[in-house]
Amino acid sequence: MKDASMIRSKTLRGGIETLGEAPVVILSRPQMAENVGTAARAMLNFGIYQLRLVAPNFGWPNAKALMAASGANEVLNRMEIFPDLPAALHDVNTLYATTARSRDLTKPVLEAEQVAVAAHQAIADGHRVGFLFGPERTGLENDEIALADAILTIPVNPYFPSLNLAQAVLLASYEWHRQRPERPLPASTDKSVPASKADVHRLHEALMVELDGVDFFKTADRRRTFALTIETMLERRGFTTSEVHLFRGIVKELATVRRRKETAP
Numbered sequence: 001m002k003d004a005s006m007i008r009s010k011t012l013r014g015g016i017e018t019l020g021e022a023p024v025v026i027l028s029r030p031q032m033a034e035n036v037g038t039a040a041r042a043m044l045n046f047g048i049y050q051l052r053l054v055a056p057n058f059g060w061p062n063a064k065a066l067m068a069a070s071g072a073n074e075v076l077n078r079m080e081i082f083p084d085l086p087a088a089l090h091d092v093n094t095l096y097a098t099t100a101r102s103r104d105l106t107k108p109v110l111e112a113e114q115v116a117v118a119a120h121q122a123i124a125d126g127h128r129v130g131f132l133f134g135p136e137r138t139g140l141e142n143d144e145i146a147l148a149d150a151i152l153t154i155p156v157n158p159y160f161p162s163l164n165l166a167q168a169v170l171l172a173s174y175e176w177h178r179q180r181p182e183r184p185l186p187a188s189t190d191k192s193v194p195a196s197k198a199d200v201h202r203l204h205e206a207l208m209v210e211l212d213g214v215d216f217f218k219t220a221d222r223r224r225t226f227a228l229t230i231e232t233m234l235e236r237r238g239f240t241t242s243e244v245h246l247f248r249g250i251v252k253e254l255a256t257v258r259r260r261k262e263t264a265p
Contacts, residue, residue, distance in 0.1 A: 037068025
């Protein structure tokens with residue numbers, strides 16, 4: 001499959017905006033191929049072309065998805081499939097995660113309109129933006145949401161908050177399209193681009209390995225709780241790539257000194 005990030009100039013159906021100017025839609029562990037097809041259709045309706053799947057629960061190519069897409073082949077032809085979420089976020093700097101349930105995570109909660117406005121500015125600043133959606137039956141896990149900068153929420157009837165996956169993609173895509181500025185937005189004065197979500201996740205993994213090495217957590221329950229807290233803290237900091245590399249270097253050096261002392265006669 002083609003890497004959509006390399007395609008900048010091709011437009012469709014009357015000059016809808018180019019791929020490089022639109023967010024990436026990431027579907028984590030989708031369970032039904034038909035929902036992928038209808039999500040692709042919704043994306044193309046509103047000028048979003050890049051779709052990524054994480055560990056889908058069906059094979060690809062898939063006839064059901066193609067039929068449900070109703071001709072949105074431009075999206076499906078460029079679609080990429082990844083084995084896990086960090087791999088799918090390898091170039092994503094700013095991530096919005098959708099969930100209908102309250103979470104015990106310290107994350108800003110924004111409505112789709114607010115996310116759309118912020119996403120347009122982030123892209124003007126040179127960020128790759130992602131909209132993350134969870135599987136149909138269970139939604140996103142807390143450790144997936146921990147990678148996000150904010151939670152995207154859609155106000156619905158509190159007595160029946162369930163949305164079909166494609167409906168959620170449709171509403172987020174619609175707000176993105178509706179909030180398109182009439183003129184290109186100027187970049188903000190802050191020229192630093194945050195590290196990719198994958199880089200921050202790898203930093204978290206390296207830190208966890210070293211904390212395990214000194215039995216920092218003591219129990220499995222404490223490890224689960226603190227792992228999520230630490231990842232949320234790292235994401236909230238908004239590291240740049242160079243800061244992540246520096247932090248990883250510090251962790252590596254501390255670990256090297258510790259091991260050297262442990263093996264010294």
